[in-house]
Amino acid sequence: MSAISNKGSSLGKFAAKALLVGCALGATAAHAQVQRGFIGAHEYALPDPAGMKPWNVFVEYSTFQKTKKVWNGSGDRTDAGDVETLVSLSKFVHFWEIAPDVGIAMELIVPKVSVNDRENG
Template sequence: MSRMSRGQTGPLSIRIAIAALSLSAAGAASAITFDVIGPGEYDLPVDFAPFIVFVQYATVQDNEKVRDARGKKVDGDGSQQIVGLSKYVRFWSPEWNRRIGLAYEIIVPEIGVRNEGSGRYAGGLGDPLTGFAAWYRPTDSSTFGIQSFLVVPVGNDSVSDTNWKNLTSLLWNWKGGNWQVTGNGGFVWQGERTNGVTPVLNWHTNNRFGYRLHQYLEPFIGLDYEYAGAKDGAPKSWAFDVGGGVVLHTFKNQSIALRYSTTVDGESHAQNDSFNLKYVYVW
C-alpha cells in the first residue's frame, strides 16, 4: 500500500453538532453524526512505519428549511452555518502485533453561524474531540475496527454544547477492483448540559460508495442516517441524507474531496443542504 493510499483514509471526524445554535423551530437536531467522512476513510493499513496526517474539513450549510415532527419541510431560521474541522492524526502499528493498526486523533472545530435577517452572528472554536481507533485486516481487501472519542466541553461559550460526550462506532472498508465501500455505525452518548438537559442516546451510520474512474478521479455517493428516540416530551428525531461528490487525487501525499448532501426524509431534524470539502495532507 502506497503512502498516499494510507494517508487518504484517516479514521473519522467529529459530528457537526451545535446545540446552542440548533434549529429549535421544529425541535431540529443538527447535521448527522460523522457525515464528513469520505470514500476510503477506513481503508487503513497494518504492519507499517508510523506516519502523520493532517485533514481539514469544511462545510457550508444553509438553514432555510427544517423537518417538523410529521416529516414535512417548514421554514427554518434562514441562517448560514460554516464549520471547519482541523484534524491531526498519528498512525502506528504496535510491535507486539504488526497485524493491528492504531491511531490517535485531536480534532478542533471552527464554527460560524450568521443570520442576515436578524443581524445575529455567533462563532469561535467549538468543543474539541480526542480519542483512539484500532483495526485489523481480515483480508487484503477489507478492514474492520472500532473507534472511540471524547468530546470535551471547553469551546467558545457561543458555540459549545456545554456537556461531555462519547462517540463510539465500528468501522469497515471493502475494496473490489475499482469499487470501494467504507462506513461506520455506532452511537453518541451525552452527559448533562449546563441548562439541566441530558440528550437522549443517538444512533447513526454513514456509508460511502466510490469508484476509481481514473488515476486522479474517484466519484462517489454517500448515505447517512441517524435516530434519537423521544424523551421528556420531545419527539423522536431522525434523518436520512443522500449526497454525491468526487475525490481529486492530486498528489501522492495530498487529495481533495468535494461533496453535496441533502436530506431526503426525516422528522424533527435539520434539513441538510450543504456543500462539503475535505483536504488531506500526509507526511
C-alpha cells in the first residue's frame, strides 16, 4: 500500500515536505510542558469529491522531550537521570466518495508513549 495514491506528484511533494518539516521540528529537545495542538485552517479542505477515486494518507504527529526532572507521585518536580519522553500519534486516513458530490473519510489513530531513564535503567 502506498502512503499516498491517486493524487499526482504535487500531493506527493507536499507530503514529503511535510514529513521533512515534521522530522526537523521533532528532532529538537524541549522543556517539559503541556502540549496543545490545533487543526489548521485548511487541514480538511479536501478536493471536490465528484468522481474521486479512493485514496489513502498516513500521517505521524510526534513530540520528543529530554529532561533531567520528572513529576513524582505527589505532583512535585524532582531531579532524575537522563529521561527521554516520546509521544506519538500515527494516523491512517481512507477517503472515498459515498454519493455524488459527497466524500467521506475514515481515520484509524494509534497512540504511542515511551518514557526512558537512560541513567537509572
